[in-house]
Amino acid sequence: MTRYGSVIHVKDEKLEEYKSLHASVWPEVLDRLRKCNIKNYSIFYRDGYLFSYFEYTGDDYTADLAIMAEDPRTQEWWSLTDPCQYPVKSALEGEWWASMDEVFHLD
Numbered sequence: 001m002t003r004y005g006s007v008i009h010v011k012d013e014k015l016e017e018y019k020s021l022h023a024s025v026w027p028e029v030l031d032r033l034r035k036c037n038i039k040n041y042s043i044f045y046r047d048g049y050l051f052s053y054f055e056y057t058g059d060d061y062t063a064d065l066a067i068m069a070e071d072p073r074t075q076e077w078w079s080l081t082d083p084c085q086y087p088v089k090s091a092l093e094g095e096w097w098a099s100m101d102e103v104f105h106l107d
């Protein structure tokens with residue numbers, strides 16, 4: 001299992017919409033996450049930032065992300081959530097949610 005943390009900005013005027021969407025995530029989107037080996041997924045908010053944490057339990061992260069990105073229902077979901085967000089300044093070229101380095105972990 002690999003832990004992933006990432007960060008993105010949420011637009012102030014879209015925060016309530018984003019929260020509302022995530023109060024009832026579509027079952028097909030949740031199912032796709034599970035099929036792509038993503039577990040224990042949380043998104044936190046603070047001062048205009050969204051922080052996501054999840055655990056990946058598969059063998060090919062890149063392939064699983066590609067499968068997720070090809071899913072029509074997931075694409076539809078992203079068409080609603082993406083307009084609520086914008087990348088942080090330090091995001092890499094083409095990176096939406098910016099990856100974070102883990103500096104501490106306690107089991």
